[in-house]
Amino acid sequence: MVLGAAEAAVLAFDVGGTDLKAGLVDAEGRVLGMRRVPTPHDAGRPAEAILDRVAELARDLAAEFPQAPAKAAGVIVPGIVDSGAGIGIYSANLGWRDFPFTAEAERRLGLPVAFNHDVRSASAVEHRYGGSREFDDVVVMVVGTGIAAAVFSGGEAVTAGGFAGELGHALVPDPDHPGSTILEAVGSAGAIAKRYTAHSGTPVAGAREVLERARGGEALAARIWADAVDALAFSICQCVSIIGTEAIVIGGGLAEAGEELLAPLRARVDQMLDFHRRPVIIRAQLGQDAGLLGAAMNARALLAPVSGQAPLAAQAPEHAPGPAGATR
Amino acid sequence: MVLGAAEAAVLAFDVGGTDLKAGLVDAEGRVLGMRRVPTPHDAGRPAEAILDRVAELARDLAAEFPQAPAKAAGVIVPGIVDSGAGIGIYSANLGWRDFPFTAEAERRLGLPVAFNHDVRSASAVEHRYGGSREFDDVVVMVVGTGIAAAVFSGGEAVTAGGFAGELGHALVPDPDHPGSTILEAVGSAGAIAKRYTAHSGTPVAGAREVLERARGGEALAARIWADAVDALAFSICQCVSIIGTEAIVIGGGLAEAGEELLAPLRARVDQMLDFHRRPVIIRAQLGQDAGLLGAAMNARALLAPVSGQAPLAAQAPEHAPGPAGATR
Numbered sequence: 001m002v003l004g005a006a007e008a009a010v011l012a013f014d015v016g017g018t019d020l021k022a023g024l025v026d027a028e029g030r031v032l033g034m035r036r037v038p039t040p041h042d043a044g045r046p047a048e049a050i051l052d053r054v055a056e057l058a059r060d061l062a063a064e065f066p067q068a069p070a071k072a073a074g075v076i077v078p079g080i081v082d083s084g085a086g087i088g089i090y091s092a093n094l095g096w097r098d099f100p101f102t103a104e105a106e107r108r109l110g111l112p113v114a115f116n117h118d119v120r121s122a123s124a125v126e127h128r129y130g131g132s133r134e135f136d137d138v139v140v141m142v143v144g145t146g147i148a149a150a151v152f153s154g155g156e157a158v159t160a161g162g163f164a165g166e167l168g169h170a171l172v173p174d175p176d177h178p179g180s181t182i183l184e185a186v187g188s189a190g191a192i193a194k195r196y197t198a199h200s201g202t203p204v205a206g207a208r209e210v211l212e213r214a215r216g217g218e219a220l221a222a223r224i225w226a227d228a229v230d231a232l233a234f235s236i237c238q239c240v241s242i243i244g245t246e247a248i249v250i251g252g253g254l255a256e257a258g259e260e261l262l263a264p265l266r267a268r269v270d271q272m273l274d275f276h277r278r279p280v281i282i283r284a285q286l287g288q289d290a291g292l293l294g295a296a297m298n299a300r301a302l303l304a305p306v307s308g309q310a311p312l313a314a315q316a317p318e319h320a321p322g323p324a325g326a327t328r
Numbered sequence: 329m330v331l332g333a334a335e336a337a338v339l340a341f342d343v344g345g346t347d348l349k350a351g352l353v354d355a356e357g358r359v360l361g362m363r364r365v366p367t368p369h370d371a372g373r374p375a376e377a378i379l380d381r382v383a384e385l386a387r388d389l390a391a392e393f394p395q396a397p398a399k400a401a402g403v404i405v406p407g408i409v410d411s412g413a414g415i416g417i418y419s420a421n422l423g424w425r426d427f428p429f430t431a432e433a434e435r436r437l438g439l440p441v442a443f444n445h446d447v448r449s450a451s452a453v454e455h456r457y458g459g460s461r462e463f464d465d466v467v468v469m470v471v472g473t474g475i476a477a478a479v480f481s482g483g484e485a486v487t488a489g490g491f492a493g494e495l496g497h498a499l500v501p502d503p504d505h506p507g508s509t510i511l512e513a514v515g516s517a518g519a520i521a522k523r524y525t526a527h528s529g530t531p532v533a534g535a536r537e538v539l540e541r542a543r544g545g546e547a548l549a550a551r552i553w554a555d556a557v558d559a560l561a562f563s564i565c566q567c568v569s570i571i572g573t574e575a576i577v578i579g580g581g582l583a584e585a586g587e588e589l590l591a592p593l594r595a596r597v598d599q600m601l602d603f604h605r606r607p608v609i610i611r612a613q614l615g616q617d618a619g620l621l622g623a624a625m626n627a628r629a630l631l632a633p634v635s636g637q638a639p640l641a642a643q644a645p646e647h648a649p650g651p652a653g654a655t656r
Contacts, residue, residue, distance in 0.1 A: 080603075090603065137488040139570075151571060153488070158481045160465040160572025169602045170569035171562060173501060173508060180501060180562070182602065234499060234508070238566045241498035242467075243479060244488025274497045274510070275408075275418060277489075 003029035003296060008071035010299035011061060011111070013054050014118060014291035015039060015077045017093040017145075020050065021289075022057040025296040026068040033061050034292065039094070046095040047088060047104070050077075055108040072302040074114045074121075074295030075105050078148070081117040082162040088115075089162055114298035120157060120165065121294030122286070123150030126249060130285040135247040139239050140284065141167060143232070144252035145190040147183055153243055172234045175227040187231035189254040196224045211257055228254075229261070233268035240269075240276050251284030258283060331357035331624060336399035338627035339389060339439070341382050342446060342619035343367060343405045345421040345473075348378065349617075350385040353624040354396040361389050362620065367422070375416060375427040378405075383436040400630040402442045402449075402623030403433050406476065409445040410490040416443075417490055442626035448485060448493065449622030450614070451478030454577060458613040463575040467567050468612065469495060471560070472580035473518040475511055481571055500562045503555040515559035517582040524552045539585055556582075557589070561596035568597075568604050579612030586611065 006027055014021040016039060023034035035057065042049035054075065062069070079091030086102025105113040123140035127150075132138045136155040142148050147168035151158040158164045168184035175186060176195075185191050189207035196210045197203050200220055204210055207228075213221035232250075239245040254261060266281050286293070334355055342349040344367060351362040363385065370377035382403065390397070407419030414430025433441040451468035455478075460466045464483040470476045475496035479486040486492045496512035503514060504523075513519050517535035524538045525531050528548055532538055535556075541549035560578075567573040582589060594609050614621070 092603070137492075149570075153481055153486045153492075153571075154484070156482070158571050160481070160574065163568075163572030163605050164465075164481075164570065166569045166572070166604060169604065171565055171600060178506075180600075237499055239570055240491075241494045242477075242492065242567055242570060243481075243486050244491030244494070246488065272499060272508075275420065276494060276497065277491050 003293060003300075005029055006300045007303045009065075009068040010296050010303070011058055011070045011073035011109070012292045012295035012299060013057070013073065013075045014122075014295055015050055015054075015075065015094070016118070016291075017078060020053060020057075021292050022054070022061065023292050023296070024061045024065050024068060024070060025293075025300075026065070031289070031292065031296075032068065033064050034289075035060075041094070043095060046091075047099040047101065050094070051075075051101070051104055051108055054105065058109050070111060072112045072114065072299040073105065073109050074116070074297070074299030075101060076116050076118040076121045076291055076295045076298070077101065078118050080162045080166075081115070081120075083114075083116040083120075083159070084161075086115050112302045114295075114302050116295070116298050117150075117162065117165075118291050118294075119148040120150040120159070121298055122251075122290035123152075123249075123294075124157060125290045125294045125297055126251065126284050126286050127152055130249065131282045132247040132249045132280075135280070137244055137246045138249065139165075139167075139236075139245050139247075140249040140251065141232075141235075142252040142284075143188055143250060143254040145188060147188045147252075151239075151243070158243075167235055167239075170235050170238065172231040175230070183231050183235045187228045187235070189252070192224055192228050192254075195227070196221060199224065207254060208256070211260060215260075226264070229264045229268055233265055233272055236265070236269050236279065236281070237272045237276075240273060240279055244277065245279050246277070247280040247282065249282055249284050251286075251290070255283050331621060331628075333357055334628045335631045337393075337396040338624050338631070339386055339398045339401035339437070340620045340623035340627060341385070341401065341403045342450075342623055343378055343382075343403065343422075344446070344619075345406060348381060348385075349620050350382070350389065351620050351624070352389045352393050352396060352398060353621075353628075354393070359617070359620065359624075360396065361392050362617075363388075369422070371423060374419075374423040375429065375432070378422070379429070379432055379436055382433065386437050398439060400440045400442065400627040401433065401437050402444070402625070402627030403429060404444050404446040404449045404619055404623045404626070405429065406446050408490045408494075409443070409448075411442075411444040411448075411487070412489075414443050440630045442623075442630050444623070444626050445478075445490065445493075446619050446622075447476040448478040448487070449626055450579075450618035451480075451577075451622075452485060453618045453622045453625060454579065454612050454614050455480055458577060459610045460575040460577045460608075463608070465572055465574045466577065467493075467495075467564075467573050467575075468577040468579060469560075469563075470580040470612075471516055471578060471582040473516060475516045475580075479567075479571070486571075495563055495567075498563050498566065500559040503558070511559050511563045515556045515563070517580070520552055520556050520582075523555070524549060527552065535582055536584070539588060543588075554592070557592045557596055561593055561600055564593070564597050564607065564609070565600045565604075568601060568607055572605065573607050574605070575608040575610065577610055577612050579614075579618070583611050 192207035477495035520535035
């Protein structure tokens with residue numbers, strides 16, 4: 001995948017709980033030297049250790065591609081992010097609180113840095129170029145070990161100072177006990193494996209194995225899968241009721257189940273909704289590099305003019321430009 | 329209550345399920361000749377019958393106040409409203425589907441008409457002048473016989489073509505059976521009375537009587553009240569998780585319970601939320617005329633220049649202008 005052309009090359013860093021991905025996106029939009037290293041975990045200085053590693057990667061990429069000097073960098077991280085203030089407010093997995101990412105990254109890299117949320121950035125790329133691009137009211141859900149989401153309303157990202165899109169921690173009915181639990185504890189790929197093991201006593205490699213067992217006719221596996229679908233449908237219905245969401249885009253590892261996830265999800269959402277408009281429920285198109293591309297898109301927005309934000313040219317030829325594209 | 333000055337007088341009509349309120353708001357912002365009549369219910373031509381009555385009221389007001397000729401009108405209705413297209417998409421209570429309100433009202437009144445949703449319009453007045461005006465991410469919930477809501481994100485109304493804010497039909501845990509029901513069936517004033525009667529066999533006049541019985545130490549009444557609080561808290565938490573809502577404004581009949589509603593509601597929301605930011609939960613200030621004022625504000629937006637949308641001058645002196653006000 002290539003982004004369109006821009007004024008100059010940018011560096012892109014996608015900080016995940018396990019891996020840190022880095023790449024240089026040149027002025028023509030090609031991703032050069034993409035690499036993936038383990039995310040440093042330093043309990044005493046978690047954000048500093050990550051940014052030290054980011055600076056090393058930046059030096060490596062600069063040495064490897066001297067013909068494409070970067071003029072800006074994009075850094076995306078999980079957790080609660082106030083991109084306007086440049087602050088990583090909180091990350092449960094990585095351990096920081098109120099860390100000044102923009103300032104510290106700019107100091108280490110010597111470049112203007114666009115700091116943002118990983119899922120919001122990846123979702124912005126997905127929303128701009130993927131299957132939901134003709135809709136204005138969209139929720140992109142990334143369903144993997146955990147669940148994160150990005151919310152778009154009237155075509156704009158809803159951020160609420162970094163507090164929007166916490167669907168993984170939204171309440172859903174608890175399938176095991178009376179009362180509620182959180183979506184992530186039932187509807188994530190991680191939860192599917194964990195709940196199957198807890199109920200059966202049999203360890204499984206992941207949600208994929210539970211799906212295989214359900215396909216093979218095993219009742220418990222089918223129930224665990226259906227519980228996840230119910231929980232995801234419940235949260236989707238909340239989005240529809242509260243903000244009138246027109247399209248739900250599902251990404252992350254669980255989306256690899258394709259229609260085995262999406263078809264029952266559409267059916268449950270349809271049952272749960274009343275007079276509401278039914279949302280389109282589709283799979284994300286851009287895959288696991290969407291974060292890196294999102295970070296690059298954020299960095300390019302720091303360059304002027306922002307011609308790098310032009311649409312992907314010949315990326316998805318099956319999707320002809322819609323009415324918006326026709327006016328370009 | 330008076331709005332600020334505008335270019336000319338406007339007519340305002342607030343069409344409710346029971347009553348139709350009408351008034352003339354003169355150029356100085358005074359509400360003249362406010363009247364309340366029963367809403368016509370004509371199953372065969374529900375919207376037409378209402379607009380016929382609106383036209384009669386307009387003639388009455390014009391005859392009564394010849395010194396203040398209206399230059400525009402605002403009409404607000406319940407249900408699903410596409411204000412951009414001027415269409416009343418659906419009203420369960422009043423019975424229309426896809427009715428062209430703007431065009432039909434303009435034809436009858438001979439004036440430009442601003443057509444919009446009742447709760448969104450009342451909430452826009454509440455959000456602009458009430459206790460939540462310093463917040464950008466706000467949900468205004470009107471809790472009466474039913475429950476309706478208006479959602480603001482980043483300071484802007486979230487409409488989604490009229491489908492946003494349907495909190496009354498959002499899913500909540502069912503306190504009587506395993507599974508889910510809708511918020512309106514547990515958390516509304518209507519549901520509190522109805523559920524109390526269903527569980528006790530004792531008819532009550534309304535939610536107020538249930539609250540009085542709870543105050544008097546009756547366990548069932550206290551449980552029904554607590555169920556309503558739980559359901560409202562559950563939906564508030566969904567808003568916080570999905571769109572990072574900072575402030576919840578509660579209006580409608582149930583808000584008359586004041587701190588007997590709000591204090592337990594804040595406590596339950598605090599218990600239900602995880603690491604999320606806690607929303608401020610406050611009572612609406614503007615009362616039952618907010619709808620009529622909202623309709624007038626919509627109508628004034630059709631006049632140019634829109635000086636009528638200036639802030640209320642000496643309306644709530646206990647609230648000094650904040651940073652935004654200081655720049656005016």
